[in-house]
Amino acid sequence: MPSPLPPLIHVGISKSGTTSLQERVFAGHPALLCCGRPNHLTADYRAFHTALCLADVHRSRSGLIDRFLAERRAEADRQGCVMVLSDETLANGPFVSVVAQRLRRSLTDARILITIRNQMTSIVSHYVSHGYRLGGVPRSAQDQYVSFADWFDYQFEARYSVLARLDYANIVEIFSDEFGASQVTVLLLEDMAAVARAFTDPLGADLGLPADAVAERLTGPFPSPADSGRLHLYQRWRGPLAPVRRLLPDGALKVRLRGALDGFLVRGVRKQVTLTPEQRQRVHDRFADGNRRLAAAAGIDLATHGYPL
Helix, strand or coil, rough: CCCCCEEEEEECCCCHHHHHHHHHHCCCCCCCCEEEEECCCCCHHHHHHHHHHHHCCCHHHHHHHHHHHHHHHHHHHHHEEEEEEEECCCCCCHHHHHHHHHHHHHCCEEEEEEEEHHHHHHHHHHHHHHHHHCEEEEEEEHHCCCCCCHHHHHHHCCCCCCHHHHCCHHCCCHHHHHHHHEEEEEHHHHHHHHHCCCHHHHHHHHHHCCCHHHHHHHHCCCCCCCCEEEHHHHHHHHHHHHHHHHHHCHHHHHHHHHHHHHHHHHCCCCCCCCCHHHHHHHHHHHHHHHHHHHHHHHHHCHHHHCCCC
């Protein structure tokens, strides 16, 4: 039995509810064949993903992309399922247009779902979940604590930073150019969190599922990905405390103490960060023009949820 609908590619922007959609809606549903999370750690998916996101791909790796997608689509046809490729890193790298072209070559009739989130809250979420610890740096500086003010300023100074992922208008235009604007659906995290019909109706249509069934899977509290204030504080002082930690003798006691410390750090109130008026203005100036363009092209209401306009 062939699949009832063409494949759906979910370009889940980071911090826009991608993991919740993958775990609550896409994974485990008998009418869907989900690629990506929670299957993103398998060897074949990792090889596919590496080839897909590289700037320059040798012919053999290009064939790997086509083969992986063809096999997943054939599997979906055998099961009579809708193939869903969901990955929050499809728009993370500097080669988004290349990724879109490669997907278009293999899945010419695919439909595109892009989930987005107000840039004001997304920037804060990036910091409290990941940004406060240095990454992509020499090992001696790895995981060092960075204040929000310093991290925020760096995002506006760096050639490529988190802000590129939040340029939703550019990402939507790239996929619209490849697949056609009529094939692209843009949905808001804010509507998903409210389990609003503005989210469940179009998502259900894209998946071939009743909107009520989608709403049922999305109902309930969403876990916060933000790290705790305790963990932020520990990260800030872990460097100066390193000599004290080294005094502990190796053995079972050290393992138990470390386990108890880890448990204490991850519990507690989530870290809270608030944008200053000056920071809010910088975010507005960076994204307002693109958001206005996106709202007009996609017919979505960004004003209600306070997006920069």
